[in-house]
Amino acid sequence: DTGVSQDPRHKITKRGQNVTFRCDPISEHNRLYWYRQTLGQGPEFLTYFQNEAQLEKSRLLSDRFSAERPKGSFSTLEIQRTEQGDSAMYLCASSLGRGEKLFFGSGTQLSVL
């Protein structure tokens, strides 16, 4: 499968714990995006990378969230001191450039108890 892959598919954690998600984009794609989606809503932009540079972060994003793309390939999204409000589907997408279509992964479903 040469699509976008995300790991894990599901994560259950207790409030206050840290979690980390991984995204492997399509190999030739230089742009990588993280979105969050809650029930009954569309995806909400979190951050994006062009190669290894993090070019934009949502102003709504708490400083408990951090993302990296160290070598311009895979990316990780870490949430520190999780809260129940962080429960959501975290989606990763990649594209060849701005304006190109997004290819999405299947997401990581986070449940914070």
Next chain:
Amino acid sequence: AQSVSQHNHHVILSEAASLELGCNYSYGGTVNLFWYVQYPGQHLQLLLKYFSGDPLVKGIKGFEAEFIKSKFSFNLRKPSVQWSDTAEYFCAVRAQHYQLIWGAGTKLIIKP
């Protein structure tokens, strides 16, 4: 603030019925417009997009959408739906210098 509004959260149709899903956005400048679809158990994928030119855009699986600038709308249509069109449909809009803004989605159920 920019927003995207999808009028119907749930739509139920019988096979062979015609489909129109509404999408309106609030932004006065140049926009790029998208419809994405999520079939049950699958990831989001692009149905069609509009950047410029002919405001009637054709996508995959017989879908089309019409951009009406004066109405700030980009409605999705299909003349005759099939059971396999059961999915959730998302409208998304990108204004210049901004990231994609997504609607809340419309869940479409096609009765066989």
